[in-house]
Amino acid sequence: MVQSKDSSEVNFKIPKIKFTKLFINGEFVDSVSGNTFETIDPRNEEVIARIAEGNKYDVDLAVKAAREAFDNGPWPRLPPKERRRIMLKFAHLVLEHVEEIAALDAMDAGKLFSDVKTSEVPSVAEVLCYYAGAADKIHGTTLKMSSEIQGYTLLEPIGVVGHIIPWNFPSQVFACKVAPALAAGCTMVVKPAEQTPLSALYYAYLAEQAGIPDGVINVVTGFGHTAGAALSSHMDVDKGSPNGP
Numbered sequence: 001m002v003q004s005k006d007s008s009e010v011n012f013k014i015p016k017i018k019f020t021k022l023f024i025n026g027e028f029v030d031s032v033s034g035n036t037f038e039t040i041d042p043r044n045e046e047v048i049a050r051i052a053e054g055n056k057y058d059v060d061l062a063v064k065a066a067r068e069a070f071d072n073g074p075w076p077r078l079p080p081k082e083r084r085r086i087m088l089k090f091a092h093l094v095l096e097h098v099e100e101i102a103a104l105d106a107m108d109a110g111k112l113f114s115d116v117k118t119s120e121v122p123s124v125a126e127v128l129c130y131y132a133g134a135a136d137k138i139h140g141t142t143l144k145m146s147s148e149i150q151g152y153t154l155l156e157p158i159g160v161v162g163h164i165i166p167w168n169f170p171s172q173v174f175a176c177k178v179a180p181a182l183a184a185g186c187t188m189v190v191k192p193a194e195q196t197p198l199s200a201l202y203y204a205y206l207a208e209q210a211g212i213p214d215g216v217i218n219v220v221t222g223f224g225h226t227a228g229a230a231l232s233s234h235m236d237v238d239k240g241s242p243n244g245p
Contacts, residue, residue, distance in 0.1 A: 025065035026214030042110035054222035069215030080136035087132035090210035157185035159238030167193035
């Protein structure tokens with residue numbers, strides 16, 4: 001048992017670290033190089049786990065999987081109400097595993113377990129539910145033209161999105177980036193901060209359990225100057241979502 005050093009001390013059970021590999025095309029895989037790095041508990045500087053260290057080659061594989069899922073997979077082509085159903089199931093699974101995810105973020109980011117459990121992780125489910133509700137409300141516009149022609153706009157998913165997640169709110173920012181992209185029908189590659197990779201890998205697992213197809217969410221853990229730089233400069237990524245909400 002670990003006890004926080006805040007006045008609102010709460011005991012929590014250290015969970016078994018289940019996911020330490022990259023998540024690409026629906027599978028947890030080693031990095032191409034086989035390299036790993038340590039993720040550290042900042043409260044005591046102890047090693048929590050060794051995590052697969054992705055680089056340019058792993059980002060290439062993840063983007064390729066996301067591109068295939070977007071160009072030929074079911075997610076962008078699902079009826080919006082089906083995307084909504086799957087995202088709501090994803091949110092439900094997050095709430096089912098709130099204690100385990102909260103413990104991961106508490107250890108990895110040095111946060112108060114009570115705050116993460118009662119606020120940050122539940123907000124992930126709330127954001128997923130919100131954008132699930134938006135999935136079937138993405139409408140175009142009919143335009144009044146100056147001549148006898150029909151004009152209209154059609155909103156379509158942009159394609160493959162690259163998300164870079166900061167260390168300080170790993171769960172909240174994950175949800176704020178991933179949920180709207182899912183609702184729109186996009187596919188994506190997520191690069192969590194090297195300091196806090198654990199919850200992003202867990203969310204990828206829950207997304208798979210919810211029924212999100214292979215290749216829609218890919219997670220490449222690693223460092224900013226290698227994996228992050230490769231993702232942000234990749235020519236087959238249609239939209240970059242930089243560090244921040």
